Amino acid sequence: MNVQPQRKRNEMGIYARFGSIARPKEPRFEDNGYGSVKSLVEWLNNLFPYLNLPSETTEEELRDCLIDGTIFCSILNKLRPGVIDMRTGFRPSADYLKRFLDAMDEMGLLRFVLEDIQQGYMLPVLQCLGTLKEHLENADIYSRKRWEVREVELSNRVDQSQHGSSLNLDNFVVNGEDKKKNPNKDTYQHGLISSVSSESSPFLLLDAGNKLSEMLKQGFYAEFLDDNIKDLIKSISVDNASTHVLFRFLNQILDESIDKKDEHAYHMARMLKQVVQVIEQRVYAQVENLKDQNNLCSVCSGKYQSRLKVLETLASWSTEEIEALFSHLKQIKMDKTGIEEKVRLKEKDLTNLKEEKRSLENENSALKRELETLKRIHEEHCLQIETQAKETNQALEKKTHDLECYLMDSNKRVKQLESFSESKLEGWKKKEETFRIFLNNHQRALQELRTAYASVKQEVTMTKKRYGEEFYDLGVELEGVVHAADNYHSVLVENRKLYNEVQDLKGNIRVYCRVRPFLPGQCKKLTTVEHIGENGELLVSNPTKPGKDKNRIFKFNKVFGQAASQEEVFLDTRPLIRTVLDGFNVCIFAYGQTGSGKTYTMSGPSISSKEDWGVNYRALHDLFHIAQNRKGSMTYEIGVQMVEIYNEQVRDLLTCHAVPDASMHQVTSTEDVLELMNIGLMNRAVSATALNERSSRSHSIITIHVRGVDLESGTLLRGNLHLVDLAGSERVDRSEVTGERLREAQHINKSLSALGDVIFALAQKSQHVPYRNSKLTQVLQSSLGGQAKTLMFVQLNPDPDSYSETLSTLKFAERVSGVELGAAKSNKEGRDIRELVDQVSSML
Numbered sequence: 001m002n003v004q005p006q007r008k009r010n011e012m013g014i015y016a017r018f019g020s021i022a023r024p025k026e027p028r029f030e031d032n033g034y035g036s037v038k039s040l041v042e043w044l045n046n047l048f049p050y051l052n053l054p055s056e057t058t059e060e061e062l063r064d065c066l067i068d069g070t071i072f073c074s075i076l077n078k079l080r081p082g083v084i085d086m087r088t089g090f091r092p093s094a095d096y097l098k099r100f101l102d103a104m105d106e107m108g109l110l111r112f113v114l115e116d117i118q119q120g121y122m123l124p125v126l127q128c129l130g131t132l133k134e135h136l137e138n139a140d141i142y143s144r145k146r147w148e149v150r151e152v153e154l155s156n157r158v159d160q161s162q163h164g165s166s167l168n169l170d171n172f173v174v175n176g177e178d179k180k181k182n183p184n185k186d187t188y189q190h191g192l193i194s195s196v197s198s199e200s201s202p203f204l205l206l207d208a209g210n211k212l213s214e215m216l217k218q219g220f221y222a223e224f225l226d227d228n229i230k231d232l233i234k235s236i237s238v239d240n241a242s243t244h245v246l247f248r249f250l251n252q253i254l255d256e257s258i259d260k261k262d263e264h265a266y267h268m269a270r271m272l273k274q275v276v277q278v279i280e281q282r283v284y285a286q287v288e289n290l291k292d293q294n295n296l297c298s299v300c301s302g303k304y305q306s307r308l309k310v311l312e313t314l315a316s317w318s319t320e321e322i323e324a325l326f327s328h329l330k331q332i333k334m335d336k337t338g339i340e341e342k343v344r345l346k347e348k349d350l351t352n353l354k355e356e357k358r359s360l361e362n363e364n365s366a367l368k369r370e371l372e373t374l375k376r377i378h379e380e381h382c383l384q385i386e387t388q389a390k391e392t393n394q395a396l397e398k399k400t401h402d403l404e405c406y407l408m409d410s411n412k413r414v415k416q417l418e419s420f421s422e423s424k425l426e427g428w429k430k431k432e433e434t435f436r437i438f439l440n441n442h443q444r445a446l447q448e449l450r451t452a453y454a455s456v457k458q459e460v461t462m463t464k465k466r467y468g469e470e471f472y473d474l475g476v477e478l479e480g481v482v483h484a485a486d487n488y489h490s491v492l493v494e495n496r497k498l499y500n501e502v503q504d505l506k507g508n509i510r511v512y513c514r515v516r517p518f519l520p521g522q523c524k525k526l527t528t529v530e531h532i533g534e535n536g537e538l539l540v541s542n543p544t545k546p547g548k549d550k551n552r553i554f555k556f557n558k559v560f561g562q563a564a565s566q567e568e569v570f571l572d573t574r575p576l577i578r579t580v581l582d583g584f585n586v587c588i589f590a591y592g593q594t595g596s597g598k599t600y601t602m603s604g605p606s607i608s609s610k611e612d613w614g615v616n617y618r619a620l621h622d623l624f625h626i627a628q629n630r631k632g633s634m635t636y637e638i639g640v641q642m643v644e645i646y647n648e649q650v651r652d653l654l655t656c657h658a659v660p661d662a663s664m665h666q667v668t669s670t671e672d673v674l675e676l677m678n679i680g681l682m683n684r685a686v687s688a689t690a691l692n693e694r695s696s697r698s699h700s701i702i703t704i705h706v707r708g709v710d711l712e713s714g715t716l717l718r719g720n721l722h723l724v725d726l727a728g729s730e731r732v733d734r735s736e737v738t739g740e741r742l743r744e745a746q747h748i749n750k751s752l753s754a755l756g757d758v759i760f761a762l763a764q765k766s767q768h769v770p771y772r773n774s775k776l777t778q779v780l781q782s783s784l785g786g787q788a789k790t791l792m793f794v795q796l797n798p799d800p801d802s803y804s805e806t807l808s809t810l811k812f813a814e815r816v817s818g819v820e821l822g823a824a825k826s827n828k829e830g831r832d833i834r835e836l837v838d839q840v841s842s843m844l
């Protein structure tokens with residue numbers, strides 16, 4: 001049964017409640033005639049000794065003890081064994097209490113509602129407890145009575161057995177006909193009926209069922225039983241019993257019938273029990289249905305009642321009032337619509353707020369996470385800082401300790417210093433005294449010195465004046481000396497010029513000596529060149545054999561040291577080269593052993609850089625330059641030939657043919673010359689590759705032919721310039737080389753010897769000059785002798801290994817430098833002479 005907490009309870013209960021709001025002052029339990037709390041506590045202690053409740057237990061304490069419902073269920077189970085199954089499926093408190101209250105309802109007993117005990121409203125609870133106490137005490141009385149009846153029956157049976165009658169069930173049947181046999185029948189029946197009839201309640205009906213089953217077990221006959229049941233049923237108030245109780249009563253009867261040995265009755269009873277169970281289920285279902293309908297009906301009737309009241313009220317109203325009501329209703333409706341709109345807006349707001357809340361929550365959780373991370377980082381950082389702080393602290397402590405030690409040391413030192421300074425102060429004081437005396441002495445001396453200084457000063461002034469006069473006289477004299485020195489230089493230059501002129505007049509072959517620097521990888525410590533003098537002196541010696549060869553001095557026109565540049569070398573050669581433009585024949589040849597720098601001086605290491613240019617390029621460049629300058633008065637034609645003499649064969653390097661007369665190539669600029677020379681060098685290189693370093697074993701000759709015409713006089717000038725890079729002059733030992741090498745060596749030796757012979761024949765002014773002894777002398781004939789100007793570059797290798805070659809080269813050069821070829825003559829042809837020659841040639 002569903003009990004509403006605020007429902008008015010008066011149909012079966014004793015109390016009525018109208019909600020917890022206006023609860024009247026709670027009456028005391030004793031005031032309701034159910035005894036005192038103390039008596040109930042005492043009763044409970046007797047019933048459940050384990051509770052051991054104190055006699056002064058308050059209502060509140062009792063409530064605490066009862067609220068889980070266990071005690072109530074246990075009491076009810078004592079009253080009706082098994083009415084509440086407390087073994088399984090129970091949860092404390094509410095479950096127990098609900099089951100208890102349901103059971104109380106089924107038994108039709110006074111009970112409280114769940115909220116009473118939960119809210120501490122103990123009066124109905126205690127009343128219920130009092131009711132239970134009463135019932136349990138009554139049940140005990142009844143039980144005792146029943147045992148008394150049973151004892152009487154048993155004694156009767158014992159009596160009958162003692163009187164010899166058989167002990168069968170018939171003897172125990174108590175019916176109307178055989179009342180005499182069983183004088184206790186009435187007594188029992190009376191006792192039974194009186195006990196139940198006095199209790200006109202469904203609970204007693206169940207008890208009656210129990211009693212009846214016991215009777216059957218004990219073997220009462222059917223007639224007796226029927227009568228008894230009839231009487232029993234008549235005696236008890238069945239009308240008041242609940243359907244549930246009635247079904248249980250019926251089931252008990254049927255259970256007892258099944259227990260009986262009679263097979264027919266057993267089957268009938270079982271069938272009946274099944275039928276009764278089905279009916280029971282249906283009735284219960286019906287009851288549940290009816291309950292629901294009833295609830296529904298009561299709700300509906302409540303509604304209708306209220307509506308009816310409203311309608312009744314409306315009916316009593318006037319038309320105006322109804323109209324006012326309608327307008328009011330309309331207003332309410334509009335208000336309702338507005339409110340609904342507002343509600344909708346609010347809901348929308350709510351949704352937005354929820355959204356916002358969700359996003360805020362998300363944000364919050366993100367922030368929390370971030371906070372966590374930051375917290376963790378912060379903690380780590382704190383840890384780090386702590387560690388650092390500890391370390392710093394330790395370091396500081398150590399430093400402090402060190403400083404303290406240092407301070408102690410310092411204090412000691414300060415004390416030492418103090419004592420030391422005191423002793424020093426003493427010393428200084430003594431010294432001060434000494435100095436004071438010393439100073440006095442010095443001041444006196446100073447005074448004397450000042451006096452002396454004044455007289456010295458006067459003397460110095462006098463001397464200064466005298467010296468000034470003397471200096472002036474010296475200056476005048478020095479001026480004359482400077483003038484004389486200037487004259488000396490100009491005289492020196494004049495001398496050199498005169499010397500050169502004398503040389504020119506004599507027609508001496510000029511010899512310039514050039515010492516090659518050490519090459520990378522060569523030992524620079526030892527050199528054969530001991531000294532180079534300003535006026536062309538050269539001192540050579542053999543550093544590896546100092547004692548053997550004495551120092552030798554040679555003298556040439558000019559000696560260039562290892563540091564001399566290409567420019568410097570050319571500057572001393574230029575005046576000679578320029579005479580070619582004036583109609584002179586000039587021959588410049590480089591002589592020396594292989595690797596002594598002949599090619600370097602004549603051509604230069606490379607033609608790409610102007611600085612590296614040798615005499616050849618610089619000479620031609622210079623010729624073009626001067627020709628250009630003389631453009632107004634002279635016109636020049638310049639032609640170039642380039643040949644190589646190898647093994648006494650002349651090869652034209654510009655055409656790459658072995659021909660008797662080399663080809664002539666006109667050039668007008670330095671670029672033309674560079675181009676031609678490149679061709680010549682390339683052709684020589686090709687041959688060199690084919691014939692294995694032939695350049696060292698061949699003579700290369702560049703011949704520059706200059707033809708100039710004086711624009712004013714018509715005079716014709718012809719000049720030749722031979723630039724010769726000779727083959728290596730070293731003597732080759734015949735036993736060391738054979739074959740081609742020997743042949744090459746022989747040819748070189750022959751041609752150089754022929755050159756020497758020509759030069760010396762010229763020097764001795766022989767009638768016969770052997771030009772034809774070699775190709776070299778043949779080619780150079782026009783420039784050797786015959787009023788030509790000749791310059792020889794003697795190239796030296798300073799390496800001590802080359803000492804003997806150096807020496808023989810220098811000896812040869814010395815002899816050459818002494819050769820007088822006679823004054824050079826210009827190849828000039830006047831216009832008249834030329835015209836006459838032309839006329840003669842045309843006549844022939």
Ligand SMILES: Nc1ncnc2c1ncn2[C@@H]1O[C@H](COP(=O)(O)OP(=O)(O)OP(=O)(O)O)[C@@H](O)[C@H]1O
Pocket residue numbers: 515516517519562592593594595596597598599600601605695696697726727728795
């Ligand atoms: N004045 C110098 N300054 C620097 N290096 C030089 C000089 N003279 C010669 N040399 C170097 O010495 C080496 C030999 O020089 P070079 O080839 O001119 O000798 P060479 O007498 O012409 O030899 P060969 O008879 O074999 O032709 C080259 O590597 C050259 O660059």
